[in-house]
Amino acid sequence: MALAAPAVHHRTTTVDGLEVFYREAGAPEAPAVVLLHGFPTSSHMFRNLVPALADRYRVIAPDHIGFGQSAMPSPEDFPYTFDALTDVTAGLLRQLGVERFAMYVQDYGAPIGWRLALRTPDRVTAIITQNGNAYEEGFVKPFWDGVFAYAESPGPETEAPMRGALTPEATRWQYVTGVADPSLVSPDNWVHDQALLDRPGNAAIQLGLFRDYPTNVDLYPQVHQYFRDSQVPLLAVWGENDEIFGPAGAEAFRQDLPDAEIHLLDSGHFALESHLGVITEHIRDFLARTLA
Template identity: 65%
Template sequence: MPLVHHRTATVDGHEIFYREAGPADAPTIVLLHGYPTSSSMFRHLIPLLAGDHHVIAPDHLGFGYSAAPPAAEFDYTFDALAGITDGLLALLGVDRYALYVQDYGAPIGWRLALAHPERITAIVTQNGNGYEDGFVESFWTDVWAYGDAPGPRTEPAVRAALDLDAIRWQYLHGVPDPGTVDPDTWHHDHALVSRDGNDAVQLALFRDYRTNRPLYPRLHGFLRSSGVPVLAVWGRNDEIFGPDGARAFARDARDVEVHLVDGGHFLLESHLDVVAGHLRRFLERVPA
């Protein structure tokens, strides 16, 4: 089993934690996590990829073991998180890579691809949205309302997403056998987002999420013009980003695979082998 190294680097004055494995001279794949987790979501996937790939999985600023400066001292936006990630990759000398994105990792990854289209060799999206089709409105209505008019009327609904029950729901909804999901996942995530002041960090990103939607037409243009291969492997029962979000990539990507799996939002927790199988076969056939 390949060794996984747990490292930190200083980017723009902030300590960023990242997991790294595999040969340094192998093709690189960058794994970008979502809310409310960290690179921990890839802990089982990384060793399965590291035999043939150089794998890098950072914790976004404000998440996991990376620094979490107070929201009053750092402007938490998806632009800012993408800038930190870009800085980390530059520091590590990574200038050509495949992207694996999930949830928040998607808008961060889209910004990297749009800023440096020549660097992206392939895109893997696992419940990482890039189309209006993907939004399950029953989930997103409160987020849009808070982004449009943040305040005491709209905040309680989104603040509830920080609760243990809401985080547990993200892991278990849509999973045919919930007993396959390790409860350490939601307890670990809840402990980290419950750190003093981290609620303000997460609320800032909830407010900023609406800035991701205007990027979608540019993303679609990138997919059409670049011909970058795309693998969309998706929990078909996800009630945050629905399966239409996976199917939509076939409209613009010229080389695309779409696989809908009988799972939920955090598919790696219940269907690791299925996702890893699709991913390895995809990476074997795409150019590095």
Template identity: 60%
Template sequence: MNATDTRAIQHRTAEVDGLNVFYREAGNPENPTLVLLHGFPSSSAMYRDLIAELADSYHLVAPDHIGFGQSDAPAVDAFPYSFDKLTEVTLKLLDQLGLERFALYIQDYGAPIGLRIASANPERVTALISQSGNAYLEGFTPFWDILIAHAKDRETHEPAVRELLTAEATKWQHTHGIPADRMERVSPDAWVLDQAYLDRPGNKEIQLRLFWDYQFNLDAYPGFQEYFRTHRPPTLVAWGQGDEIFGPDGARAFARDLPDAEIHLLDAGHFALATHTPEIAALIRDFLKRNVG
């Protein structure tokens, strides 16, 4: 990447363990690095506007998890889909790119992946930014009741859980909890694109496998919280107070183990960047300038 194009988003692919991992990259690599990890059912596309906002001052890398976006999506009988495995692939990608130190932006599924990386490699993580990136039981809402039931009895509850993979459910994820005066900021492209990825042959089976595996993330929460207490990473929480998937109590809970965490509840939903990219970008600039440089 030469000096004249560092702010332009580059669309790249790296091979990790025989799999193609797609990632977006922008900014001068000599600047502090921020790695952005997306959630369900999205991809690194959710970060396009934020990357453009920050690329003048930071080096940004946003991968698509295996099974999502433009990364490879092998069938469930060809790849052991789990959050442990997605973490392994992500860490190998960061190693391959030579990213020794970086801040982490975590959202939804990006949280258990990013926090596994951080807690196992605390010396590499300069700061945490959580946007509906849950690490506490307080964050769970009634939305999760059917998923918890599915984890205990997959066969009985699979039909109900499959409803979470429909176009109606995807649109709801992108629009719930958003005030009427902000709705015009939400691009329909977001849920249409996410649904197109979900509707690819075999992808719903991938998502069902990860739905089931999510239960094991809760077992990792005590370790994440111990990492917070022991290493005290600088932490910014920018969370939609209207999020009905991971509720605002999940944001407030960070203060228990990170009393210096900067917690902001925004008038937004689960995908807060859809309505608050400029506000979140400003929070990030101020936070990283003070804590990372």
């Protein structure tokens, strides 16, 4: 008889006065794995991965502030920077009593994860990166040209392309581009994400994070030094057809982590949608060896 899938709890707590939603499964005493989502999604992207890991690990997947079911204060009331998002994530982990953890980072989750590691490097036991960038080699043009132009010189002319990135067409593009069989990707993903993007006031939040993105690149030298000093175990499971973060970004981890395990998958930016089984197998094998 097949074993029942671990129960996934959907919880909300208050961190620094803000409501933070998170998914959690697994035994509280098990090794912790923290899943950090990217733009424009939420912990919804991990809805299937959480139970797939929770028989062996305590899995925690929060929604960042301004995303998913977490609070969405106005930019006047909360500084939408990657430093601020990291502050809230760190506060959540403290509140949940998570002392040491492995982390899965994707897209925006990567710069949040890198900040967590730079603040307390000894707490990070392992890293899984799925199209979560840490090297300039990973940026694919022309996608990033508009982001950096807007960050350097915000104004109506540079803002227009960034508003275009918040449209239904752009959200769907992120999910299906580079996927060999798009029928494997549920439309629920972009419908769900778009409904949250379209909330009144959310465009200003996303534009603020676009403007802050170059601060992540500024941190790269420190991140690379952290990799060299720690030799943290790292697994890259990367959609090699991603037109946002290309496969060169995955291969670049070996510059500072020669033992990094890199698997390029025939998928795109949200490879978990088409390759859940393969990615889960890689993660379970990797964590079983590195956290033993």
